[in-house]
Amino acid sequence: MTETISRESTATTGDRDGSGTTAERTHRAVPASRDHGRQWRTVRGRRKIPRWVRxxxxxxxxxxxxxxxxxxxxxSSRSLASPGAVLAAGREMWGSGELLDALGSSLYRVGWGLLFGVAIGLSLAVVAGFFRLGEDVVDSSMNFLRTIPVIALLPLIIVWIGIGEEAKIFLIVIGVVFPIYMNTFAAIRGVDAKLVEAGMIFGLGRPGLIRRVIIPGSVPGFLVGLRWALGVAWLLLVFAEQVNTDRGIGYLLNHAQAWNRTDIIVLCLAIYGLLGLLSDGIVRFLERSLLSWRRGFAGT
Known part of the structure; x- marks a missing residue:
């Protein structure tokens, strides 16, 4: 502190008698600021808690x-099972293989539903986002259909496809398409026109603009849509697995409700929560990998 004040005093004296130039004053002031910044980072580093812990x-x-x-x-335990009872039920069902079989069936349905839903939603967003004719034809139809509750379509899906695995996957596909489409379309149309003009000035053609400007600018919106789509997929899985099924997490949940097994009910809900947390972690990893070039506000 004393040394810093002395340097500032010397710099002020130099200003008054004309012996110190601007470069010299800056050179004398930099070491003090660097020491202060280094000291501040050290103090913060000691108190910082790892983010995964938070x-x-x-x-x-x-x-x-x-x-x-x-x-x-x-x-009461009849209304809500304790953590110990839930863990005991989980160990029992895992040992018998029932829980693993149910988890595998649920992941199979969600996996195929996401695969087809993301592909369809992304394709429609590209058509509507890149072409004005595509917007006129596709966007109005999608805005009409997205207001229809997906669950209300379940009876019609059963009439069309039946009550097999295809109907369950199709229900998830419908729910996934809309968040992917809406967010990706908005992201494509939200790319700054000045960036497109700058790309054209540098000689980029239409393929170059799509590859170097529009796609990087729309990836954040697509990832937001993917995060919403994952949540919708797990939500619809609960309804899908209550229709003519003998395996899956939703089936265990429905079966446990009939026998008033709150331990199994809470176990299934906890599994849904953990799967949602894992899905969100995957999207966050994709954001860090694909958007490493972007520097946004990260909170204080």
């Missing part, structure tokens, strides 16, 4: 609340 704080608080509510008898 992200686990929320789920841990939920678990702690759940444990306290069941331990003190605020809610």
């Amino acid at each position: 992200r686990l704080t929320g789920p841990f608080l939920l678990y702690l609340t759940w444990q306290l509510v069941t331990s003190f008898g605020i809610v």
